[in-house]
Amino acid sequence: MSGEVHYRLEADVWVFAVNYKAYPNAFNNHSVRLAEEAARLAEEYSGVRIILAVPAPILYTAASEYSDVWLQHVDPYGYGSHTGYLPAEALGVLPARGTLLNHSEHKVTLRHLLKALGMVKQAGKEAIVCADTPEEAAAVAVLGPSMVAVEPPELIGTGIPVSKAKPEIITRAVEAVDRVAPGMPVLAGAGISGPEDIVKALELGARGVLVASMIMKAEDPAARLRSVVESVERARKR
Amino acid sequence: MSGEVHYRLEADVWVFAVNYKAYPNAFNNHSVRLAEEAARLAEEYSGVRIILAVPAPILYTAASEYSDVWLQHVDPYGYGSHTGYLPAEALGVLPARGTLLNHSEHKVTLRHLLKALGMVKQAGKEAIVCADTPEEAAAVAVLGPSMVAVEPPELIGTGIPVSKAKPEIITRAVEAVDRVAPGMPVLAGAGISGPEDIVKALELGARGVLVASMIMKAEDPAARLRSVVESVERARKR
């Protein structure tokens, strides 16, 4: 299983995954401006991989500006009679490079996870599987996602960064995942509010972060994205 | 409640609602060709209202070709932290004229239905609420949707048309809905395979039909849409 891991992050690249969630800015003009800015930043900075997880109706619009656009969820179905669901099989033709799965706000059964992951891989796409705890992170790592994101739900949206308030969650998750799936990148999330929280997460062994309100609730999300990327890149160069 | 009904169909217009579901053609080029054809047919025929219920990722593309595009489902949420869900409140800015709710393949609680319907109305949009039986049709009619669609699940996708195999489902649903919400349009669905099944449904008191495979599994969905509309319109003129 750990042998099937689809994606390995290049050694010196960190992941900045931005979950648009269903905030107002996910559906208005900021959604596309953010994609445009991500495209510019990707040109300028080779040390960071920016992933934008957008709502389904925005997928094509965002993907026309930026190539590393993801979905926030897919359902464990092939094509067929599934009214109002987003079948994982459709990833084969949709312009999403991957999908989040099992997010804290969208928990699924292991059966769902296994079926969806199988279809994601079949389509040649990637999946970040989320987990509440190091234990859950290890369990999902066994299934062979591209990356695992650990987010203690009690900190999500609080502005209290996991990397400061509960650093042991990150270190334990990194260890636990590494034991069952050596080398699988672990992202950290929940409460991440500024560049210093990101730097701290990377120092703790995370290969990147999964954020939402930090960017999406900013007055100017695109400007905020640039400012955070630049700060983290400066810090990493020191 | 029945006083709040948002939409009333003009006396002589029938509804042809096409549910794209998650068939392959819902995600490929046929999805937009169908929207283009619907736009042409809407110009030519004033006696039919064509509704296209598309998958969320296709919404903007389809809506750029045709104005009466709907979603297949919305979740009972306002904007916010709802990763991978489609908040009903976003209908306020999305180019969908309405949404299906409680489809046989996507059943929801009454609480979900009430919250979503409230937000749909707030956004000035419409909702077709689906029901398995005349009893369920009457129950959902009480909540004040724009229209009710009755579809016996055992016939969905079979090619055995409800209007022929179980005509009493349609007549009983029309009566039951009329008792609690006088004048609310009832659509019929399940197994509808040809223009004659539609004509029969209209004769039984339905104000239109909700179909899927009849169009979506056709070799050329757009051509099939035109041919069916033309046949029904010819029959209605006789």
Added chain:
Amino acid sequence: MSGEVHYRLEADVWVFAVNYKAYPNAFNNHSVRLAEEAARLAEEYSGVRIILAVPAPILYTAASEYSDVWLQHVDPYGYGSHTGYLPAEALGVLPARGTLLNHSEHKVTLRHLLKALGMVKQAGKEAIVCADTPEEAAAVAVLGPSMVAVEPPELIGTGIPVSKAKPEIITRAVEAVDRVAPGMPVLAGAGISGPEDIVKALELGARGVLVASMIMKAEDPAARLRSVVESVERARKR
């Protein structure tokens, strides 16, 4: 549909439905003492019908002391391969006189509701279907339950009684239910804390109440049950 209503309350009897929920007292000795006290009260007072909705593991124990014991939920299944579910069909052999359905803490789809209600009736048992609002109350009344209970979820467990804080919820629910199912008894619930709240609910047109913490969180639930019944009965005789 309204013609199928299974149960009609005798004119001068009010319903005191006690939902054990999953409080500690639902699983310890108080659970059976409450049943014993209900049996005594039923002997003494003919003007009240006491219903005890117990957790499934307590059903036989409680039913051996008192005849009007109910379940808190049943699943819409016949006998068969349904691990960990309580099939509605089993009501035919279980010593429960009825079941709650669609409780605020256990919302179900309309399809679930219709199937379960059909099996409840088939088994000759009763069902109280819960609703958040007058609109939902009317919708479920259409399905023909024995009684409807309206409980605004924002007041459940708060100690702020619906009959005082939102009396119009009760009067509107009574009217809305009566319109679609004339004569169907409506119970009121949420925040009911003392006998005066019950009397007020009855004055507003409710035929009874559905309570939980008022009894289950009392130091001595059985003594509390007696005291409340006696107070309400005294007030009604005045």
Added chain:
Amino acid sequence: MSGEVHYRLEADVWVFAVNYKAYPNAFNNHSVRLAEEAARLAEEYSGVRIILAVPAPILYTAASEYSDVWLQHVDPYGYGSHTGYLPAEALGVLPARGTLLNHSEHKVTLRHLLKALGMVKQAGKEAIVCADTPEEAAAVAVLGPSMVAVEPPELIGTGIPVSKAKPEIITRAVEAVDRVAPGMPVLAGAGISGPEDIVKALELGARGVLVASMIMKAEDPAARLRSVVESVERARKR
């Protein structure tokens, strides 16, 4: 995590777990006769551990006859406002020695699984967590249940025994579980119809079996239980 494993099977004992499911015999007199027979067999045969997973309403009745009675499911809740759910915390006072979790017919999220498992352990009880595949078996083994049961869903209830039709499912599950949780017992299930299927499963490395229809659909479930136990014990002695 693997260090937290609560239960280790004695070297020479196999597990015969009987899931009553919701078959008619789970709710009638056979349910208690089966418990009586299990008690007698447990006296006579020290090489087998018989576990009976009963429906919640039957728990006390069965437990009064036999000590190794389990529940089929618990919900991830502490005591409180959880109408119609069976809170895992109540295991502390209920006469169940353990519970199944994540059965093929009752799949849950990983979050549910982790919370429920934590409470099961807190109460000093055991849990068998079910899995469809060797991959899912490894994932749940990471969470530290007492045992893991692997059951390919496509064979459940078919009478085609997994140990004959897909022996590699058992061997792969045993290996995969052992890699992440050394020594954790793996049970096999699905289609097990006779003593020879059990013997074969044990030979493949399973430490026992999880069965249902083989016993519950027998004309005389108690007699069938005895006959199967005796056959397997005879075979093991050879």
